Amino acid sequence: DTAVSQTPKYLVTQMGNDKSIKCEQNLGHDTMYWYKQDSKKFLKIMFSYNNKELIINETVPNRFSPKSPDKAHLNLHINSLELGDSAVYFCASSQDQTAIGTYEQYFGPGTRLTVT
C-alpha cells in the first residue's frame, strides 16, 4: 500500500493556467507538508498543516493555496502559473509536528510540473 500518494505524477501546462496537485496519506499522520524542489535539487518547504490547520506558510506567492479537506489530504492549487513554477513538488507527512525531531517525514513520489 502506498503511504503518501500524489496525483498527477507529471503535469505540463501553459503559463497563466490554474492547476491542482492532490496528496493523500494513509498513515494516520497528523501533519502534512508541501515542498518545492528546483532543478538543482534544492528542497524548500512551502506549507505545513497540522490536523487541518495551517502551521507553516513560508514566503510563497499567494498564487499558491493549500487546502486540507481532512487530515489525510492536502491539496495544492496554483493560480496563474508562471515559468518559474516549474519544479518537482513533494507532499510529505509525519506523525507529529511538535515533536519533529522524533518523527520522520514520509514523502510522496513527487509531481513534476512543467510550465511552458
Added chain:
Amino acid sequence: GNSVTQMEGPVTLSEEAFLTINCTYTATGYPSLFWYVQYPGEGLQLLLKATKADDKGSNKGFEATYRKETTSFHLEKGSVQVSDSAVYFCASPNDYKLSFGAGTTVTVRA
C-alpha cells in the same frame, strides 16, 4: 534557528569505493539530525538519524555519528554499490519544520 551545511557535489565514485559526505550543523542545543536519501525519480526517504550527541545512526551499510565537538554529522559508507547512486540530504529540525542541506548527488560507476 537550526541549520545544516552540506558538502556540495556532485560526487562520482567507483563501485566498492569509500564514501564520505560532510554535514555540519548550527543549532541551539542538540537537536536530532537526519540523513535522507532520494533515489532517481522518487521522493525522499529517511536513511538514518541520531537523536542526541554521540549517537550513531546506521542503515543499509551507511553510518553517521553525531559529534558535538565538531558540530558534524558526516555520512559514511565503506563500500558503495551502483544502487547507492542517489541524492543525499542532511537535515535538522528548525521551528516545526526540517531544514535540509543543499543535497549531494552521488553517482557510483560499475
